[in-house]
Amino acid sequence: QVQLVESGGGLVQAGGSLRLSCVDSGRTFSSYTVGWFRQAPGKEREFVAVISWSAGSTYYADSVKGRFSISRDNAKNTVYLQMNSLKPEDTAVYYCAADLARRALQVRQYAYWGQGTQVTVSS
Numbered sequence: 001q002v003q004l005v006e007s008g009g010g011l012v013q014a015g016g017s018l019r020l021s022c023v024d025s026g027r028t029f030s031s032y033t034v035g036w037f038r039q040a041p042g043k044e045r046e047f048v049a050v051i052s053w054s055a056g057s058t059y060y061a062d063s064v065k066g067r068f069s070i071s072r073d074n075a076k077n078t079v080y081l082q083m084n085s086l087k088p089e090d091t092a093v094y095y096c097a098a099d100l101a102r103r104a105l106q107v108r109q110y111a112y113w114g115q116g117t118q119v120t121v122s123s
Contacts, residue, residue: 001026002098002112009094009117012086016121021080022096022114029098030074033109036081038092038119045095047105051079057101064090086121094119 008020022034035050049060049070058070067086072079078097094117095112104110 001030001083002029002100004029004096004112004114006094006096006114006117009119011109011120011122013122014086014088014121017082017084018086018119020083020094020096020117020119022079022081024077024098029077029112032098032100032112033102033104034072034079035097035099035104036070036079038090038094039096039116040092043092045107047107048094049061049081050103050105052102057103059105083119085120088121088123090119091121092119093117106110107109 003026005023031053036048037045039045051058051070055072067084069082096114098112099110101109
């Protein structure tokens with residue numbers, strides 16, 4: 001069973017970088033599509049980035065394109081989200097999610113979710 005745990009969040013100044021990690025402690029998600037989502041206070045959870053099971057395909061929200069990069073190491077059961085040039089509007093709880101669906105971009109398409117990690121960007 002897929003069991004996701006995020007880490008790497010924290011407080012950073014605008015323009016800084018963070019790398020989030022999503023580990024599957026169930027050691028089963030090498031064949032799953034994995035997405036990153038975020039939710040700011042008072043807002044709906046929104047799509048950030050997605051990577052296919054083989055890492056051959058990635059897709060990003062327009063708001064993070066060119067600044068964020070998603071990658072995965074299936075040997076380590078880990079997906080990463082490298083976040084550069086962070087802005088205050090990137091402040092949110094970041095969640096990773098996994099599903100067998102291909103190129104899933106919507107919250108409702110994902111069956112498995114982590115608990116989230118807080119990212120705060122100060123101006």
